[in-house]
Amino acid sequence: MQLIQYPAQQQWAALQQRAAAQQAQDVEQRVQQIFEAVRQRGDAALLEYAQRFDGADLASGLRVSPEELAAAVTQVPSELQTAIRQAHANIWKFHATQREEEKQVETMPGVSCWRRAVPVQRVGLYIPGGTAPLFSTLLMLGVPARLAGCPEVVLCTPPQPDGSVNPVILFTAHLLGIDTIIKAGGAQAIAALSGGTESVPGVDKIFGPGNRYVTAAKQLATRYGVAIDMPAGPSEVLVIADESANPVFVAADLLSQAEHGPDSQVILLSDSLTVLEQTQAEVQRQLAALPRAAVATQALTESRAILLRTPEEMLYFSNQYAPEHLILAVRNPEELAEGVTSAGSVFLGHLTPEAAGDYASGTNHTLPTNGYARNYSGVSLDSFFKKITFQRITAEGLLHVGPVVEIMAEAEGLQAHARAVTLRLDAIHSASSTPTASARPAAHS
Numbered sequence: 242m243q244l245i246q247y248p249a250q251q252q253w254a255a256l257q258q259r260a261a262a263q264q265a266q267d268v269e270q271r272v273q274q275i276f277e278a279v280r281q282r283g284d285a286a287l288l289e290y291a292q293r294f295d296g297a298d299l300a301s302g303l304r305v306s307p308e309e310l311a312a313a314v315t316q317v318p319s320e321l322q323t324a325i326r327q328a329h330a331n332i333w334k335f336h337a338t339q340r341e342e343e344k345q346v347e348t349m350p351g352v353s354c355w356r357r358a359v360p361v362q363r364v365g366l367y368i369p370g371g372t373a374p375l376f377s378t379l380l381m382l383g384v385p386a387r388l389a390g391c392p393e394v395v396l397c398t399p400p401q402p403d404g405s406v407n408p409v410i411l412f413t414a415h416l417l418g419i420d421t422i423i424k425a426g427g428a429q430a431i432a433a434l435s436g437g438t439e440s441v442p443g444v445d446k447i448f449g450p451g452n453r454y455v456t457a458a459k460q461l462a463t464r465y466g467v468a469i470d471m472p473a474g475p476s477e478v479l480v481i482a483d484e485s486a487n488p489v490f491v492a493a494d495l496l497s498q499a500e501h502g503p504d505s506q507v508i509l510l511s512d513s514l515t516v517l518e519q520t521q522a523e524v525q526r527q528l529a530a531l532p533r534a535a536v537a538t539q540a541l542t543e544s545r546a547i548l549l550r551t552p553e554e555m556l557y558f559s560n561q562y563a564p565e566h567l568i569l570a571v572r573n574p575e576e577l578a579e580g581v582t583s584a585g586s587v588f589l590g591h592l593t594p595e596a597a598g599d600y601a602s603g604t605n606h607t608l609p610t611n612g613y614a615r616n617y618s619g620v621s622l623d624s625f626f627k628k629i630t631f632q633r634i635t636a637e638g639l640l641h642v643g644p645v646v647e648i649m650a651e652a653e654g655l656q657a658h659a660r661a662v663t664l665r666l667d668a669i670h671s672a673s674s675t676p677t678a679s680a681r682p683a684a685h686s
């Protein structure tokens with residue numbers, strides 16, 4: 242982790258670069274090839290990629306069978322089952338508050354408009370499994386999908402080398418009532434979800450984080466008419482620490498994201514050189530004891546500890562970087578939080594580890610990375626809905642809004658639009674001036 246002291250503003254853009262950006266073109270080409278293969282050869286291509294990238298022989302098929310699901314559920318220790326149920330409850334509680342009531346408004350007398358949230362009908366959930374089986378991600382996607390009432394939910398996750406799916410992922414799927422589970426990972430899983438294959442149903446929207454192949458594939462999927470939640474790639478955290486921060490806690494938070502993958506990135510900003518130096522030393526000390534030390538060490542090569550002058554300067558840097566996670570390890574975090582304009586999720590104070598949000602506090606951990614927090618939100622209940630607008634206009638309403646439409650349509654040179662109103666207004670006027678008006682219901686609402 243490089244230490245940089247008081248960098249000039251012209252240097253900031255370079256310091257805010259993500260490591261993953263450098264290999265983007267190579268990844269895109271590879272993903273394009275995988276997409277073409279899956280779209281042309283369906284299951285056969287998925288089986289080949291499972292062999293090549295996951296070392297798995299899926300001769301018994303791409304789908305998890307009911308027997309496999311039932312057997313896996315019994316393999317999860319009861320302590321872990323209890324923890325998953327508690328996390329499920331907290332995530333459910335937080336996401337349930339995001340439900341919106343349908344509101345109807347009369348914009349003019351007789352002109353009623355309303356909006357209804359309708360669940361996306363077929364959703365695909367990608368659960369990473371390359372180096373760690375992220376069953377917590379299944380909670381983050383499955384809970385809002387269930388709360389929204391999406392009728393069809395398809396889960397894709399990479400197979401283990403023995404051709405099975407991690408039992409904890411299967412237990413979590415069972416808890417959520419998801420039974421369409423496909424043994425496919427990486428770009429090939431996203432390609433399959435975007436067009437369907439013999440074994441994989443195509444979906445309308447794909448959710449979930451993943452490595453750079455998965456993220457690039459999701460972006461490619463949008464060209465095939467499939468929506469995505471957002472680009473949620475390699476994990477990141479930015480910590481703003483003042484002299485009140487505990488270097489031991491800060492180091493642990495940095496490592497908790499560095500251990501996700503070699504292309505994860507962690508940034509530490511402080512106005513205290515002592516905090517930076519002590520945290521760096523602590524990172525090295527804690528790193529030595531981590532089973533994923535090699536992964537974290539690689540992530541740390543593209544990570545930075547930066548000395549800046551003031552809290553305002555640190556906040557400005559952070560908003561420009563737009564981190565996936567932002568930790569405010571400062572004396573008055575609420576005050577600083579007011580100024581946050583770009584971040585996926587924010588963690589306030591010395592006792593709020595980012596890991597709490599990763600697993601169990603209730604917020605969603607599927608968040609925009611790579612600077613996309615500037616323009617995307619993380620996954621929420623809303624992500625699983627489409628908002629459809631409705632309206633109904635009465636005769637009174639058309640008398641009010643009709644002339645507005647006519648004049649605007651004419652000004653745009655769109656006579657047919659104007660006529661759609663004028664013909665009805667004529668009917669209303671002639672109905673109201675004819676004694677037999679009741680014989681012509683079409684003229685009324």
Ligand SMILES: NC(=O)c1ccc[n+]([C@@H]2O[C@H](COP(=O)([O-])OP(=O)(O)OC[C@H]3O[C@@H](n4cnc5c(N)ncnc54)[C@H](O)[C@@H]3O)[C@@H](O)[C@H]2O)c1
Pocket residue numbers: 271294295368369370371372373375378399425426427428429450451452453454455473474475476501502505565606607608609610
């Ligand atoms: N942003 C978020 O919200 C969020 C949440 C959780 C995890 N993550 C990130 O998800 C990622 C998980 O990555 P992972 O690798 O462990 O699992 P993954 O499931 O995303 O990827 C594994 C798959 O990648 C494919 N792959 C691997 N090497 C390849 C190659 N050379 N060419 C083509 N395809 C290849 C394989 O098909 C494999 O099945 C991490 O980067 C982590 O930081 C992000």
Ligand SMILES: N[C@H](CO)Cc1c[nH]c[nH+]1
Pocket residue numbers: 375377378475476477498501565599606607608
């Ligand atoms: N930190 C990840 C999101 O970037 C989510 C996660 C899952 N498990 C542990 N962490």
Ligand SMILES: [Zn+2]
Pocket residue numbers: 476497498501596599
């Ligand atoms: Zn994490």
